[in-house]
Amino acid sequence: MSLAGRSLVSINDVSNGEVEGILSLANKMRDSKGSKLDLCQGKILASLFFEPSTRTRLSFEAAMQRLGGSVIGAVDTKTTSLSKGESIADMARVVGKYADIIVIRHPWEGAARVAAEYAGVPVINAGDGSHEHPTQTLCDIYTIKKARGKIKGLTIALCGDLKYGRTTHSLAYMLARFGATIVFYSSPGLGPPEYVLRKLTTEYNGVLRRPTGRNLSSVALALGGSGKASATLDAIYVTPGTSHDLALIPDLRAEVDLKGVDALYMTRLQQERFSDAQGDTRKAYPVVDKGVLKRKELKRALVLHPLPRLDEIACEIDADPRSMYFEQAAHGVAVRMALIALLLGMQQAEAPAERTLPEVVTQPEIYRSDLGSRCENPACVSVHEARYIAPEFVVCGNKPLTLRCVYCDYEKQPNYVGNLKSRIYYACQDIRAGQIKVSNSVFFDSEEKAQERGFRPSAKAQQR
Ligand code: NCD
Helix, strand or coil: CCCCCCEEECHHHCCHHHHHHHHHHHHHHCCCCCCCCCCCCCHHHHHHCCCCCCCHHHHHHHHHHHHHCCEEECHHHHHHHHCCCHHHHHHHHHHHCCCCCEEEEEEEEEEEHHHHHHHCCEEEEEECCCCCCHHHHHHHHHHHHHHEEEECEEEEEEEEEECCHHHHHHHHHHHHCCEEEEEECCCCCCCCCCHHHHHHHHHHCEEECCCCCCCCCCCCCCCCCCCCCCCCEEEEECCCCCCHHHHHHCCCHHHHHHHHHEEECCCCCCCCHHHHHCCCCCCCCCCCCCHHHHHHCCCCCCCCCCCCCCCCHHHHHCCCEEHHHHHHCCCCHHHHHHHHHCCCCCCCCCCCCCCCCCCCCCCCEEEEECCCCCCCCCCEEEHHHEEECCCCCEEEECEEEEEECCCCCCCCCEEEECCCCEEEEEEEECCCEEEEEHHHHEEEEHHHHHCCCEEEEEEEHHHH
């Protein structure tokens, strides 16, 4: 199996088999620990970190050095020409001429995708705003598989700041694809973005159940420490065709509380992504401590965390055999060694002996046009770099018509659709709107915008 020349921007850029291949090569890399390999001798990794990082940057750099390659880097936009207004595209074009592979962390969502489009060499996303962090997911999955031998059939709880915690987004997709049941316990107001939940159901075809009424469960309550609920159960995702058909059970909360969870993946409050108006919710943040781990639902639960931790994991559980977070961080070097060697084409990975879960990924239609609607996420790279990025969306829902930005995954529902051939526009609910092929469509937010672009209202709209 070769991954030569590929980029890893989203965890969905690699198939389940490819992930297995990366992880099995990581095992070999781990065994070679200490002995410097020369697989990537003469190769250069550009390490571009425009947001703080300890583990991800240092483990990438250590990985490249262990592979015999070398590293060049920038750790702050202020020290690069981005601060002079250079575009990510131009920077990527240039760095792609100096290095054989690029690792980039940037606060704009979709920044790594743009870099990958222009660099001409493999690009690895080391975190783009609150969007995704695929290599952390590889470390997470590696850790769980090492401890439990499998992912399929496990029940994994994602907990804390699921809104801005990018690691939980990539991890949720991967867990769904490998057949785990996912329980989302968020700190109030920090539930998973709708686009993450929608992808799970529309692209991985699983069942998403949202509890009605008071979103409490005993695990959520336990995480509240003194009984004060500081975690709510947002949703439970169940893989299609799951054997214990959780999807049919009326009270999912009770079911999960009864069965317990196999891993609790905690995240810190991503305070740096909050606008001042949102304030500090740290006081009501969930905490895992000795008392919580005594609960029967968490008896066998591994405790994972991408780190850095604040107060959400009490130091008193560090020595508990279920606490996996330091091991998880340590795996970062081997996993990233495997990934770099594969993307540079210096290694082939063994294809998995047996097929894992049949991956259900539905490919939706792509819509691209610089005439109409743009993404509305202020953190999206296509908004910041609108001068050269044409809006691109996947059509991810029909009733109502919903577009999802290919850069940051944010969803929007445009109001009007124009037919490129007839130059007539319709309200999206108009039955005739649904008859226009996506390739002939231009979506608009308002009639004024449609008219500015030279589109005329449909006859029905004119009569009104
Ligand atoms: C995470 C990140 O940067 O998203 N850290 C990491 O890479 N291990 C998690 C975090 O910062 O909370």
